[in-house]
Amino acid sequence: MLTNARTTEDVALGIRRRVFEHTIRNNGGYLSQACSAAEQLAWLYNEELKLGAPTLPMIPRPFAGVPSASNSDYHTGAGYNGPAAPEFDRLFIAPAHYALVAYATLIEVGRMAPEGLEMFNQDGSSVEMIGAEHSPGMEVHNGTLGIGLSTGAGLAWGRKRRAEPGRTWVFMSDGEVQEGQTWEAVQAAVHHGIDNLLAIMDVNDQQCDGAMSSVMEVGDIAAKFRCFGAACAEIDGHDLTAMRDAVREPHEGRPLIILARTSPFHAMSALQERFPRLHYVRFKSEEERARMNLSIAAELGVDPIDDRH
Amino acid sequence: MVEMVNRPYARAFEAYAAGNPDILCLSADLTSSCEVDGFRDRHPDQFLSMGMAEQNMMSFAGGLALAGFRPFIHTFGVFMYRRPYDQLMASVAYPRRKVRLMGFLPGITTPGGMTHQAIEDIAVMRSIPNMSILETGDATEVESICEAADSIDGPVWCRILRGSVPRLFDTPIRVGEMRVLSEGSDILVVTSGITTEEALRARVALSRAGLSIRHLHLHTIKPFDAAQLLDHIGSVRHGVVTLENHVTEGGIGSLVAETMADAGVGKRLIRLGLKDTYAHGGSRPYLMRYYDLDALALVRGIEGLVGQDFGIAEEHLDAARVEDVHSLVKAEAL
Numbered sequence: 001m002l003t004n005a006r007t008t009e010d011v012a013l014g015i016r017r018r019v020f021e022h023t024i025r026n027n028g029g030y031l032s033q034a035c036s037a038a039e040q041l042a043w044l045y046n047e048e049l050k051l052g053a054p055t056l057p058m059i060p061r062p063f064a065g066v067p068s069a070s071n072s073d074y075h076t077g078a079g080y081n082g083p084a085a086p087e088f089d090r091l092f093i094a095p096a097h098y099a100l101v102a103y104a105t106l107i108e109v110g111r112m113a114p115e116g117l118e119m120f121n122q123d124g125s126s127v128e129m130i131g132a133e134h135s136p137g138m139e140v141h142n143g144t145l146g147i148g149l150s151t152g153a154g155l156a157w158g159r160k161r162r163a164e165p166g167r168t169w170v171f172m173s174d175g176e177v178q179e180g181q182t183w184e185a186v187q188a189a190v191h192h193g194i195d196n197l198l199a200i201m202d203v204n205d206q207q208c209d210g211a212m213s214s215v216m217e218v219g220d221i222a223a224k225f226r227c228f229g230a231a232c233a234e235i236d237g238h239d240l241t242a243m244r245d246a247v248r249e250p251h252e253g254r255p256l257i258i259l260a261r262t263s264p265f266h267a268m269s270a271l272q273e274r275f276p277r278l279h280y281v282r283f284k285s286e287e288e289r290a291r292m293n294l295s296i297a298a299e300l301g302v303d304p305i306d307d308r309h
Numbered sequence: 310m311v312e313m314v315n316r317p318y319a320r321a322f323e324a325y326a327a328g329n330p331d332i333l334c335l336s337a338d339l340t341s342s343c344e345v346d347g348f349r350d351r352h353p354d355q356f357l358s359m360g361m362a363e364q365n366m367m368s369f370a371g372g373l374a375l376a377g378f379r380p381f382i383h384t385f386g387v388f389m390y391r392r393p394y395d396q397l398m399a400s401v402a403y404p405r406r407k408v409r410l411m412g413f414l415p416g417i418t419t420p421g422g423m424t425h426q427a428i429e430d431i432a433v434m435r436s437i438p439n440m441s442i443l444e445t446g447d448a449t450e451v452e453s454i455c456e457a458a459d460s461i462d463g464p465v466w467c468r469i470l471r472g473s474v475p476r477l478f479d480t481p482i483r484v485g486e487m488r489v490l491s492e493g494s495d496i497l498v499v500t501s502g503i504t505t506e507e508a509l510r511a512r513v514a515l516s517r518a519g520l521s522i523r524h525l526h527l528h529t530i531k532p533f534d535a536a537q538l539l540d541h542i543g544s545v546r547h548g549v550v551t552l553e554n555h556v557t558e559g560g561i562g563s564l565v566a567e568t569m570a571d572a573g574v575g576k577r578l579i580r581l582g583l584k585d586t587y588a589h590g591g592s593r594p595y596l597m598r599y600y601d602l603d604a605l606a607l608v609r610g611i612e613g614l615v616g617q618d619f620g621i622a623e624e625h626l627d628a629a630r631v632e633d634v635h636s637l638v639k640a641e642a643l
Contacts, residue, residue, distance in 0.1 A: 067403060068405075140404065147368045151375070154368065161376075188366075
């Protein structure tokens with residue numbers, strides 16, 4: 001098991017810095033997802049998940065084909081999370097649009113080389129924009145939102161049947177509760193007593209079209225999960241102490257879902273002016289990019305990114 | 310008189326799956342309708358009730374397969390691909406999970422009408438990379454479908470017959486092969502599923518009319534042995550007639566057409582099946598007559614191909630079996 005000497009706060013800051021740098025350099029990126037989810041992913045990888053050492057090279061290999069009967073060398077990107085051994089945890093990134101943040105996390109915890117992020121969304125690369133199952137840290141396709149928890153439930157049921165001590169974790173996004181499948185998944189996980197299934201959901205109230213309340217109001221998610229029979233903890237998603245407490249919530253015989261309430265411009269206040277369109281931040285002008293560069297760099301404690309190349 | 314076998318799937322699945330801890334039986338509230346209620350009662354450890362929630366069931370099955378299990382999903386075919394198509398793609402087909410999709414009520418084998426009749430499933434499955442497709446046409450094939458499906462390294466779509474099923478064959482399904490039921494030299498007839506029995510009903514009448522029929526029955530639709538089909542096409546004078554319990558687009562008619570076109574075969578092809586139409590609810594013989602899926606429709610197709618009227622009428626064909634809509638071998642009339 002890897003131990004990381006860095007604090008989780010430091011890892012979260014590093015994630016935001018990397019995603020920020022990437023976004024400025026590429027004039028766009030999933031920046032607000034780093035604002036909201038950095039603590040959750042940092043906490044999972046730096047503290048909570050029990051993972052083995054990576055089994056894939058630090059610098060990701062190029063795309064090597066999709067699964068087919070003739071592609072015998074095919075493998076997923078799960079090896080960046082270590083081997084799928086019984087004692088280790090598994091993690092699905094259910095909203096694959098968070099891939100940029102997830103890749104930055106892998107780098108911060110020493111599971112992928114920084115060069116990996118340079119391959120992001122480059123033709124022929126496995127480090128895809130929407131995390132594919134062959135992308136670093138991914139094990140299944142989750143680009144179609146709402147399927148992650150179901151897959152996690154199935155895997156967790158199977159692992160429980162095989163008496164594997166490892167847990168199955170799903171990182172989720174709140175937009176997914178608009179999908180009926182999420183509720184089918186919770187229903188099934190409760191019915192079958194799948195308590196080795198845990199989820200942490202980035203409740204940032206954001207989706208592609210804007211604020212969730214304007215797109216499709218979802219009401220009290222925690223109450224809904226509890227009504228469906230799941231154990232549910234609701235915390236400030238930027239409060240690591242609260243996160244550490246939440247996972248201790250008893251949930252024997254049922255899954256635990258941690259709702260991490262977050263801000264989509266946490267630690268990058270300048271993004272607030274882009275509200276409510278935060279799903280993918282592309283700068284509207286050189287002036288805006290320069291201004292955001294200065295402002296966010298100062299807030300993250302780094303020099304402005306030199307993007308003249 | 311053809312032997313009728315009651316609920317062959319029920320016995321076959323239990324015989325194959327019971328005691329194999331890696332095989333799981335999943336059902337979406339159609340357990341008795343898919344003849345696995347006895348298995349559920351006798352082997353509860355291998356049974357997972359998934360409720361009426363097919364989208365979750367599909368991704369959940371993908372997760373089970375990721376954990377090394379081989380889930381056999383039981384529900385009506387329509388419910389297994391129309392609503393959860395996205396999940397079928399992302400959670401099962403793409404990652405080549407060993408999920409066995411046991412689709413009941415193929416085509417017009419149900420009076421349940423449009424919502425219950427899987428009429429375009431083969432077209433859909435043929436176009437999905439990594440998917441294999443098997444179809445049962447008699448009791449022996451139903452009895453051997455579990456082992457055949459479970460031999461496939463990846464996901465497999467199976468069209469299953471239930472209730473009272475005729476026994477036409479005495480050898481099990483061998484994946485990738487095709488059955489040669491007669492070796493005539495005038496016309497090649499290609500059938501699968503329940504249309505094979507229809508073609509057999511017309512056999513005597515066609516023979517009396519002086520026609521030499523070469524008849525192939527397909528239980529394996531994907532993967533498909535194109536070379537073998539081309540050999541058979543090369544062995545007949547006039548051309549090919551296909552008859553399927555499915556729309557004529559994307560099913561075995563299309564499969565034969567594509568094979569012929571790819572090889573530059575210049576013979577005629579008549580494709581019989583549902584002609585760009587939904588079906589409605591009714592008994593199987595009624596629907597097969599109404600939509601031209603029966604023995605008489607095949608005769609008319611052959612007459613059209615050779616441009617000759619052989620004077621064959623319904624009374625010249627072997628009797629159609631009339632199944633009771635309400636029967637003890639079915640959980641409900643559907």
